[in-house]
Amino acid sequence: MSLLPVTVVIPTKNEAKNLPQCLSRLSDFAQVWVVDSGSSDGTQQIARDHGARVIAFTWTGGYPKKRNWVLLNERFETPWVLFLDGDEQVSREFINELASALANTDKVGFWLNYTTHFMGKVLKHGLPQRKLALFRVGAGLYERIEDPGWSKLDMEVHEHPQLDGRIGEIAARIDHLDFRGIEHFIARHNSYSTWEVHRRAQLMADTAGAWARLTKRQKTKYRALDKWWFASAYFLGTYIAKRGFLDGAAGLHYALMKFAYFHDIKLKIDEHAQQ
Incomplete structure (x- = not known):
């Protein structure tokens, strides 16, 4: 299978415990970027060791935060961007379904589904986790929220992408597994x-x-x-x-x-x- 025309963007801060497992699943993607907020635990070196591009980010309050900053300031060489967290791991089933979905689509984005791991157990029930984290570059941005520094969160967490066009869904799940x-x-x-x-x-x-x-x-x-x-x-x-x-x-x-x-x-x- 040829490389997927997707840039994977992983926002990080001190993700050394999670990042190796996340990066080890991404060899089928055209580009992998790790956007790091001054990690002190070796996160950046782990990213480089796995062949990812490391981008330094510093938030001084206000707009934009990390994800929008990347979308606004970096030049993408792929038509698609996938935002992954450091504690998320794609599966072979997800990659195969994604390749099929992107081969011929008029969609501008895709809802993604996640399997939550908690206390060493896969949670098969409860409210499912779902995010709009894969979309065409240029189709939109995460909603603009003027945050002057309410907390130390330098990345869009509750903000959602606002896209122009039809949205699809990838059924195969991404594992949400935090080792911290x-x-x-x-x-x-x-x-x-x-x-x-x-x-x-x-x-x-x-x-x-x-x-x-x-x-x-x-x-x-x-x-x-x-x-x-x-x-x-x-x-x-x-x-x-x-x-x-x-x-x-x-x-x-x-x-x-x-x-x-x-x-x-x-x-x-x-x-x-x-x-």
Whole structure:
């Protein structure tokens, strides 16, 4: 099989534990770029050892963050870009389906599906993870959010690509497998929850018409984040309605972590309102 006409972009910061497994699966892609935010754990050397191009990135607040910065400032030699996180691993099934999908398509982007690994177990149930992370270069950017430094997140996390054209889907799953442990999981979601509080406050003020550009799912979430029942409803939806209980202890703990995440957001919203 000839190389896929895709540039894989992997945003990183201290991903030494995850990156080797991620990069080892990417030999079928035309280009692999690692966009790094000053890692101190050998991430950049690991990337070079695997033949990836290393691009240094420093965020000073505001727009753009890492993914949009790459799209706006780097010259792509392929018609497609795939954004992978360092803790994501493509499979042979994914590569084969991707090659077939790109061979003759009028789509400008593809939804991707993921298998979550948690506490050493594959989670087969619960709410599935899905991202629009593969699209034609030039078809669009991640939504513009003016973040003056609400958290230390220098990469688009909750922002979504806004594309012009038809969107397809790749059914074969990408493995989401983070080797950095529970401590990192909790710290990361603490940053995410802080970001969500500030983003919600910005949307409630809505001085730039941002609310109208949200998807129906985003609007539902931001309307409910400050409600006392939302974290519990999310837990019940994940663990009961979506049968997360069938994943045993890992499924329970994962659902509880998500409950804690949304409960933290509620408490931070209340604190922010009091201030």
